[in-house]
Amino acid sequence: MAVLLLVFVSGAAALVYEVLWVRELGLLLGNTAHASAMTLAAFFLGVSAGSWFIGTRADRVRRPLIAYAALEIGIAVTAVAGFVGLRAVQNGPAGFVFLLPPTILMGGTLPVAIRCLVSDATMLGRTGSRVHGVNTLGAAAGAWLAGFHLPVWFGVAGSVCAAAGANALVAVFAIVTQRAASSAVEPSALLLDVLRYEAGLTGTKRGCDMGTCGCCAVRIDG
Numbered sequence: 001m002a003v004l005l006l007v008f009v010s011g012a013a014a015l016v017y018e019v020l021w022v023r024e025l026g027l028l029l030g031n032t033a034h035a036s037a038m039t040l041a042a043f044f045l046g047v048s049a050g051s052w053f054i055g056t057r058a059d060r061v062r063r064p065l066i067a068y069a070a071l072e073i074g075i076a077v078t079a080v081a082g083f084v085g086l087r088a089v090q091n092g093p094a095g096f097v098f099l100l101p102p103t104i105l106m107g108g109t110l111p112v113a114i115r116c117l118v119s120d121a122t123m124l125g126r127t128g129s130r131v132h133g134v135n136t137l138g139a140a141a142g143a144w145l146a147g148f149h150l151p152v153w154f155g156v157a158g159s160v161c162a163a164a165g166a167n168a169l170v171a172v173f174a175i176v177t178q179r180a181a182s183s184a185v186e187p188s189a190l191l192l193d194v195l196r197y198e199a200g201l202t203g204t205k206r207g208c209d210m211g212t213c214g215c216c217a218v219r220i221d222g
């Protein structure tokens with residue numbers, strides 16, 4: 001549940017950046033359609049690249065919530081730097097480049113979040129759907145906030161900082177949650193699952209599930 005809350009806030013922050021980015025590029029390009037097209041192209045390119053590059057490595061992460069926190073901090077830093085850079089260069093096409101670093105990191109958040117929650121491959125479909133659904137709900141909330149409220153309350157620069165603050169809060173909660181999880185293992189958890197998914201010791205596998213192949217055998221104390 002805690003991870004889903006983090007995924008919701010992360011999705012909201014992502015869409016706050018995206019809506020504000022369209023606004024900034026619209027002012028520079030003088031055309032909202034071009035600004036939207038450039039933002040969406042950069043956003044989807046970055047997210048797909050990050051999802052592929054980081055997602056294919058997510059299974060090897062030993063402490064997924066710490067990795068998730070690092071991604072959130074990276075998003076906050078690169079998103080703020082991108083807005084500052086865009087205003088400094090005043091060049092619309094450069095906005096495409098500035099938007100790539102945070103969106104690549106955003107693309108990595110969902111695979112890592114799913115890795116935080118999945119301890120058994122059979123749960124992948126259900127958990128993955130849940131994570132994507134909650135993230136999209138957060139994105140809808142972020143788009144609504146950035147479109148109608150945040151710039152009125154805080155101005156554009158303040159809204160970017162608010163989204164970065166949300167990313168930072170998510171990172172802090174992810175670290176706290178990881179610490180709590182590290183010190184608590186469910187009494188009913190299988191040693192195989194704890195070793196493989198909590199400790200990241202992937203040499204132990206579930207093979208036949210019938211006690212014949214030996215894939216799940218663990219030698220203790222030599």
Ligand code: FES
Binds near residue numbers: 210214216217
């Ligand atoms: S999975 Fe084959 S013996 Fe355990």
